[in-house]
Amino acid sequence: MKQKQQKNQSRIEDKHVLIVTSVEAEKEAVKRGLQNTGKFTVITGGVGPMAAAASTAEAIAAHPYDYVVVMGIAGGFKGRAPVRSIVVATELIASDMGAETEDTFLSLDDLGLGTSSIEADRAISEDLALCFNHRQVPVYRGAVLTSATVTGTKQKEEVLRRRYPNAAAEAMEGFGAATAAAQRGIPILEIRSISNEVGPRNREAWDIKGALSSLETAGAVLKEAFLK
Numbered sequence: 001m002k003q004k005q006q007k008n009q010s011r012i013e014d015k016h017v018l019i020v021t022s023v024e025a026e027k028e029a030v031k032r033g034l035q036n037t038g039k040f041t042v043i044t045g046g047v048g049p050m051a052a053a054a055s056t057a058e059a060i061a062a063h064p065y066d067y068v069v070v071m072g073i074a075g076g077f078k079g080r081a082p083v084r085s086i087v088v089a090t091e092l093i094a095s096d097m098g099a100e101t102e103d104t105f106l107s108l109d110d111l112g113l114g115t116s117s118i119e120a121d122r123a124i125s126e127d128l129a130l131c132f133n134h135r136q137v138p139v140y141r142g143a144v145l146t147s148a149t150v151t152g153t154k155q156k157e158e159v160l161r162r163r164y165p166n167a168a169a170e171a172m173e174g175f176g177a178a179t180a181a182a183q184r185g186i187p188i189l190e191i192r193s194i195s196n197e198v199g200p201r202n203r204e205a206w207d208i209k210g211a212l213s214s215l216e217t218a219g220a221v222l223k224e225a226f227l228k
C-alpha cells in the first residue's frame, strides 16, 4: 500500500528543472554549485527580458520541464538586500511595462491589458529561503523587478522604490522567462545574488566576483532543496 502511494505521488525529487541565466559566467557558477546533478539543465538565455523569454520558450517547447528557475546576479535596493546577499523572489514584476500619465504609472493590470506581475512558486521559494537560512547565507524574500534598462540614477531608483515598495532587487530577465513558463503552466522561481546597489551607475563598484561566488552557493542550495 505504501509502495502504491509513493508511486502515485508527484515527488519533487523526480522533477526536471530548467535554470535560465543570462551570461556564461553565471551559468558556470550555478553549475559548480549543482555539481553535475542530472535533474537540472542550465542554459545561457541572453541578457534582457526578450532574450530570456525566447530562450525559455524554446527550451520548454523541446523538453517537458517541471520548473523554470531564473538565476543570476542583480542590483539590490539599499536597506532591503545588501551586496552578496541572496534574494528569493516572491513575485517577478515587469517594472516598466505599462503607461505613464502626468502624475502616475499604470501597469498592464491597471490598463486591463494583461499582467505585469507573475507570482513565484510559494512553497518552494519559502523552502529555499529556509535552506539558505540553515546554511547561514543572508537571504531576503521580496519582488524582483525585471527592467529592460539597468537603473543608473538616484531619481529612477526612488521612482522604483515608491512604485514597488515590496521590491528587493532589480535584474533584466525574470519576467521574460516567467511569461514563457506561465504560458505552459510551468511554475517559476527566481534566485538572485546581489552584485551592486540599485542607483547611480558605478560599474567599477559591482562585486561580480563575490556575487558569482554567492550564486555558486545558491546552486548548491537549490540542489539541496530539490533533492531532500
Ligand SMILES: O=C(O)c1cccc(C(=O)CC[C@H]2O[C@@H](n3cnc4c(=O)[nH]cnc43)[C@H](O)[C@@H]2O)c1
Residues within 6 Å of the ligand: 022, 023, 025, 026, 046, 047, 048, 072, 073, 074, 075, 076, 147, 149, 150, 151, 170, 171, 172, 173, 195, 196, 197, 198, 199, 208
Ligand atoms: O563582466 C563579467 O565578468 C560578468 C559576469 C557575470 C555577469 C555579468 C553581467 O553583466 C550580467 C548582466 C546581468 O546582470 C543583471 N544585473 C546586475 N545588476 C543589475 C542592476 O542593477 N539592474 C538590472 N540588472 C542587473 C542583469 O540581469 C543582467 O542580465 C558580467
